[in-house]
Amino acid sequence: MFVNNWPIFLQGVKTTLLISLTGTVFGLAIGLLVGIVRTIPTPLNTGKRIALKVANWLLNAYIAIFRGTPMIVQAMVIYFGSDMLWNISMSPLTAALIIVSINTGAYMAEVVRGGILSIDKGQFEAAQAVGMNHWQTMAEIIMPQVFRNILPAVGNEFVINVKDTSVLNVISVNELYFATSSVAGTNFRYFETFLVTAIIYFVLTYTITKVLQVLERHLDGNVSYQLAAGNQQQVEIIEEGGTQ
Numbered sequence: 001m002f003v004n005n006w007p008i009f010l011q012g013v014k015t016t017l018l019i020s021l022t023g024t025v026f027g028l029a030i031g032l033l034v035g036i037v038r039t040i041p042t043p044l045n046t047g048k049r050i051a052l053k054v055a056n057w058l059l060n061a062y063i064a065i066f067r068g069t070p071m072i073v074q075a076m077v078i079y080f081g082s083d084m085l086w087n088i089s090m091s092p093l094t095a096a097l098i099i100v101s102i103n104t105g106a107y108m109a110e111v112v113r114g115g116i117l118s119i120d121k122g123q124f125e126a127a128q129a130v131g132m133n134h135w136q137t138m139a140e141i142i143m144p145q146v147f148r149n150i151l152p153a154v155g156n157e158f159v160i161n162v163k164d165t166s167v168l169n170v171i172s173v174n175e176l177y178f179a180t181s182s183v184a185g186t187n188f189r190y191f192e193t194f195l196v197t198a199i200i201y202f203v204l205t206y207t208i209t210k211v212l213q214v215l216e217r218h219l220d221g222n223v224s225y226q227l228a229a230g231n232q233q234q235v236e237i238i239e240e241g242g243t244q
Helices: 002-038 046-067 071-086 092-117 121-129 134-171 176-187 190-220 223-243
Strands: none
Touching: 002 046, 002 092, 002 134, 002 176, 002 190, 046 092, 071 092, 071 134, 092 134, 121 134, 134 176, 134 190, 176 190
């Protein structure tokens, strides 16, 4: 059964990975931008303060709507609504990429905001003291630390997207679940067909999780380097104590 239909499964896997990876990357970019805007300090200028309030209101509405509704409903509304309201006809794959990116961006925005708020306020104050504005502070000091802190959440969102792409079959996206349904509808062997798909999903998510764990360890640095750095600090403290 699988041998005869493996090209269909393979195409479904490719589409699933394309949508989930692209959606996670663009969603992270959206989340970073939204998170940075939502942490801008209140300006003294009245016009800027009003503009920031309006921007925050719109961003909060975006986050609330896309976190508060299922992706399957969003897919139906965006895919069919864009054609009915604005006469924009999208392919199912294009619509899927947009839907997953926007949906992921709403979740990533809260993750990024939490990551920014977790950074010690002294770093913001120090950057402001040397004349850096909010965007410079974020780019040069805060975001490198935030990215490392939120990496597990980003990886988790990627894994979720791999599984959640299955709902996009409602707009005829040829992802893994859609491919499985096509095969099962042809051979009428639903148990065996979906069992194979379950195994494929597990292999995908397990592999992604392990790769991300390796990346996290790489970003943490070499353990021996950390120990050496700690020992060097202890030596310096002892030497300073001896010279007093």
